[in-house]
Amino acid sequence: xxxxxxxxxxxxxxxxxxxxxxxxxxxxxxxxxxxxxxxxxxxxxxxxxxxxxxxxxxxxxxxxxxxxxxxxxxxxxxxxxxxxxxxxxxxxxxxxxxxxxxxxxxxxxxxxxxx
Amino acid sequence: xxxxxxxxxxxxxxxxxxxxxxxxxxxxxxxxxxxxxxxxxxxxxxxxxxxxxxxxxxxxxxxxxxxxxxxxxxxxxxxxxxxxxxxxxxxxxxxxxxxxxxxxxxxxxxxxxxx
Numbered sequence: 001x002x003x004x005x006x007x008x009x010x011x012x013x014x015x016x017x018x019x020x021x022x023x024x025x026x027x028x029x030x031x032x033x034x035x036x037x038x039x040x041x042x043x044x045x046x047x048x049x050x051x052x053x054x055x056x057x058x059x060x061x062x063x064x065x066x067x068x069x070x071x072x073x074x075x076x077x078x079x080x081x082x083x084x085x086x087x088x089x090x091x092x093x094x095x096x097x098x099x100x101x102x103x104x105x106x107x108x109x110x111x112x113x114x115x
Numbered sequence: 116x117x118x119x120x121x122x123x124x125x126x127x128x129x130x131x132x133x134x135x136x137x138x139x140x141x142x143x144x145x146x147x148x149x150x151x152x153x154x155x156x157x158x159x160x161x162x163x164x165x166x167x168x169x170x171x172x173x174x175x176x177x178x179x180x181x182x183x184x185x186x187x188x189x190x191x192x193x194x195x196x197x198x199x200x201x202x203x204x205x206x207x208x209x210x211x212x213x214x215x216x217x218x219x220x221x222x223x224x225x226x227x228x229x230x
Contacts, residue, residue: 004158040124042222043159090158101147101208103161103164104159108156108157109157
């Protein structure tokens with residue numbers, strides 16, 4: 001089955017440590033995204049990538065970094081500079097369309113807890 | 116940027132009744148309006164979407180209506196079933212980020228269908 005795999009499902013870290021969240025897709029999608037979900041809030045875009053070796057900041061990129069070395073993979077690093085890292089992180093992908101939006105396909109998320 | 120408001124935040128209905136969730140948006144340039152369903156511990160899944168050149172779209176028990184003049188759109192679920200219980204998110208897109216989706220999400224509605 002094609003889809004998006006995020007790992008691990010739960011992640012615990014001490015404050016001050018960097019942590020990397022994994023996202024892999026086998027949908028052959030060009031575009032990939034990272035969203036953050038907090039209780040009572042909508043999804044907010046952290047970073048996105050439309051093609052290998054290219055990525056752009058979203059609306060809340062501070063304290064995060066990404067890489068896109070392969071089409072299938074888009075890992076997110078939560079750095080110690082992120083002031084409120086505890087959240088539910090969602091990875092998504094979509095096909096590229098020249099002039100319009102296409103449906104997002106989401107993974108099942110990683111819940112990060114930093115203490 | 117685009118601001119999407121979603122109401123109600125929680126909704127309980129009896130099995131078999133209808134459920135309606137409403138969203139408003141601020142940017143008149145928005146032209147794509149998807150709805151996502153998120154079950155506990157999972158990522159959101161697209162259930163229906165509508166583009167600005169149509170006023171209504173149906174898919175079995177689910178329908179979405181769009182009023183561009185008033186800048187609001189609604190999700191209608193008829194003959195609700197317990198498996199419809201989930202959190203529903205609306206989103207709006209005021210145009211395309213280069214090569215990628217540009218979605219702004221509402222804060223979600225937790226729907227509970229009482230058997």
